[in-house]
Amino acid sequence: MKRIALFHLETLMWIDRLGTFAAAAQRLNTTQPAISARVREIEEQLGVALFQREGRRMVLSARGRRLVQASEPLYHGLEQVLLEASDFAGATAAVRIGSGEIAAASCLPAFIQGIERDRPGVTMELEIDLTAPLLQQLLAGTRDIVFLAGPVASPGIRTAPIGSVELVWAAGAAVAAAGGFAQGLPVWSLPEHSPLHAVMHEGFEAHGINPRALHTCNNVRTLIEIVATGQGAAVLPETMVRGALAAGTLHEILPRPAQHVHFEAAIRTRERDPVILDLFARASRLTIDPSANSV
Template identity: 65%
Template sequence: MKRIAIYHLETLLMIARLGTFRAAAERLNTTQPAISARVREVELQLGVQLFRREGRRMVLTTRGRQLVQACEPHWAGLEQALMEASDFSGATGVVRIGSGEMAASTCLTDLVVEIQRDLPGVTMEVELDLTRRMVERLLAGTCDIVLLAGPVASPGVRTAPIGSLDLVWVANPAVARNHAAGTLPGVWSLPVQSPLHGETMAALDALPRAPRSVSTCNNVRTLIDVIVRGAGAAVLPEMMIREELASGVLVEVLPRPARRIHFEVGIRDREQEPLVLELFRRASALRVDPGAVG
């Protein structure tokens, strides 16, 4: 009988899921040479080639695909049984969490604190980016779970809603007075890849007069600072500027847009790793604004 260790199977399945030796090494907290050595050991034991290189990705051969398909349900069941036996407290590994900035400012911290408290053996790598790039990274296997402004309509991604945020047209008081006198200020928004940009442009279509300019900034906090300093007006999530509105640093200058920004948590549709599925379950209970309805 061929002597294949459990970590050999784990390695094969991780490469098959993520597509590269490098991604598998990062997930398994080891080195790329160690991953290559494990694959060679399995291929020598079985006497068959399991992977072939296509560009920068490693693709399963026919025999490799057959082996992975046969072993994956058993491996997933073993992982699930071991983690459930310890209530997931013994879970280990590296989990890569992607988030848009608006989601990060509202509910990402709650998820990170919960993971650190309940799953102390899990190492987190958190990265912020625009929605489109986060979805691309998720599909490429370089990210495991994402918190994003949605809806995310992408094949291969499984999502769950985590609430929505009201939007408000705001400016600083001086800009608001000029606007009341008939001077339409310039408008600021996130870049075109952001759902907030689309909501801003939809709101502009409802105005009787177009603004003199529409500028963009790819950082929400900087965008808020720009508006506070009097550079123009912007459509912003109400929750992120409640303090500024309460203190009078920012004021509403136009009726609130009817539409809201919706948020979702997403994983790969075919994700089978129990730890990622458990984090998806936990993240699905988050709300970007716990006091909001809808």
């Protein structure tokens, strides 16, 4: 019988998923020469070439792809059995989480707290970004699980809805007292690929608004600070400005948009890592606005 270790198969699977030896080395916390050595070892054991060169890239051969496709469910099945036998107590992994800012400000803290409590061997790498980049990162294999605005429709993505948030047209107290849009107000927004940007334009049409200027910023908290200091108006997630509205530092200057922004947790359809699947199951039980459950 060929002497092939589990780490050999794991190496092949990560190369297949991430596309390069260098990316697999980074994911497995080792070096590119070590990854190359593992590939040579398994090729020597099997007596076949598992990779072929295409330009500057090394890609799996037909036999290599078949080996990965056949081995992946077996490898992760064994992982699942071992982790379930220990009730996941010994689960160790470096999980790369991506999140939009709205999710990060609401349901993500509880998600992280649960992982730290129940899966102490799991380390987390968290990155905050907009929906479009998060989706690209997930498909490219550089994020394991993401929280983003949906709905997302992709054959490579598996999603679970985690609720929605209302949006509000808000401005600072002085702007609201001066009549809001009556004074030719500048408007601030997230970039155009954000769902908030689309809602903003629909609001312009619905209310006959022609703003003096339209500015963009890719950070919601910064938008809130800009608007609160009287520098314009913005469509903002109600969950992130609820306190400011209650305190009077922000005021609603138009009726709330009918559209809500829906959110989803997402992983790759091909994901088989039992730790990631466990975390995805946990994520599917979250809600983007925890207070909505108490109403």
